Amino acid sequence: MAYDEFLADRARRYLNQKSIYFEEKKMIGGLCFMVDDKMCFGMHIDKHTDSSLLMARIGIDKYEEALARPHCSEMNFTGRSMKGYVFVSAEGIDTDADLEFWLQMCIDFNPMAKKSKKRAAKRK
Template sequence: MAYDLYLAERLKRILSDRKANFYQKAMMGGVVFMVEDKMCIGIARDKKTSEDRLMARIGEKAQLRYANKLGCRPMEFTGRPMKDFVFAYPEGYDLEKDLEFWVALALEFNPFAKKSKSRT
């Protein structure tokens, strides 16, 4: 696998504990946890550093509020930050309370997130 399986298990446990309606989906060389059929949180490998990072969909307000939180960086692939998403690097999620923080933010935003258009 191209991502941290232990981190994926931690995320599944937290999502299950919070009774989230989720499933996992392979995406971007990693894994994304879809909640209510919307991208919520996942794991992606940083191609420059080969380091696993958490990808969290937390909304624009939380993006601004937590931009300086330990390990948090803008999620960008094309040189521009993506709306609603951030990356958190290991120093920002290694502790269980920190990982739970990111999951809670992503779940809090999920009801307001738009569903992706179905590609058929």
């Protein structure tokens, strides 16, 4: 699982400064930050460019507005875009102010996000 540890540290620092309880899970080929048991945002290394990507869960209401911002694109893992989720390239999160903008957008959406259904444990 590849992700930028420096970016992860920056995200941890921001969440800690805001006194937001979070958990980290290695998934989706990178690292996801969970707030209130919901995926809030994540990060991984883009295999095409070998650079960091922030996966931001921002919701449908802010989706078009986010896509109009520089260095932001549709989140697309499987050939279909995931509405309400965007990728932000390394250039879009280079400064602390830029990263904090995106993280705060994810945090603001988190109370409205739905929890994923927990899968039942497989029986042997």
